[in-house]
Amino acid sequence: KDYRETADSPEALAGDDAVKAAQEYLDKALKELGKDEVALTLLCDSSDPAKPVAEYIQACASKLKGLNIELLPQEKANRLAKMKDHDFDIVLTGWIPDFSDPTAFLGLMTEGNAYNYGSYVSEAYDAKLAEAADAATPEERWTLLQEAEEILLDDDAVSGIYQMGGAVLQNPKVTGIDHHVFGVSNLYKNADVAE
Template identity: 30%
Template sequence: MKYNPTEARKLLTEGLSEIGQKQLKFTLLNVDTYDQKQLSEYLQSTIEKTLPQVKVTLNNIPGQTVLSRQADQNFQVTVANWFADFSDPVTFLNILTSKNPSNISKWSDRQYDSLMNKTNGVNGNHPDARWQDMIDAQNLALKEQAIVPLYQSGEKWLVNSNIKGIVYNTAGANYNYKEAYVK
């Protein structure tokens, strides 16, 4: 999906006309940490600047309350994140299956479920077919806008060149010093 504010304004105007409205208002639910407040404010500003017919109210509250409201479907729009628990794309892709309790959007698609069932089942021992199923599932979710990826977090570390053997993990514990040594 390409960023196209002109097309977005056109589609919004058409959609509002179809439902007999002149404006769209919604509340954005997010946690109240400093970085997430900044993200919320950025989203509000960008949306309202790009789409003047849209008004966004921010609701930044404690994390546990956000999780509870997400689980109860008590939100209009929310920001959520997920960190891999293991090094495999299914840790992200399985979330969007229809019956996954972490699928807070409640997006549901039979074709997506079928692709993920094959990924986790019959194609589990066929790496090329499994990989293609995951690519197809990801592309379908993005095309249907099941979610809107905003960013990928990362970290930078400054490590003395004499330190060797530190393992930086892509999932689970961030790093492992078990085999670390000074050269």
């Protein structure tokens, strides 16, 4: 089965319950910080689909008393430079895996990974991924990867916001195109057009 079908859903709350829970967490954080409000900058691309998604996140955050999210739209090269310099509060970025395995995403958040722009560090997370790499069976590996993901999500190190999709319109006379959901989306080396 697909990994996502066998792992717990990361979306435990929805709607009003999510807003209520977020407000409670924010109130607790503000109290610990001794502040009435916190302002954060959300670094994002200045083009679609990132900018409208960032605007949506900003609108959702505006429902919370004490949180102000300011958008910082940048051209992709500038956004990447800021990410590499760790010059952001929050960043909206994306990742397309180049192989079909949960570690194509989970491995990004290990300590020292060049793409771990938020500098997330968790010994328990790294240990769980190392344990999964040495698992005796595929089933044991899958379970360990799910446990690692739980650690990552519990720590709120990263949040999945949306998944891009696409549609393909293909002439029935064209055959042999390989469509992939990871890596290069279409391979044409075996393509053929019937007369």
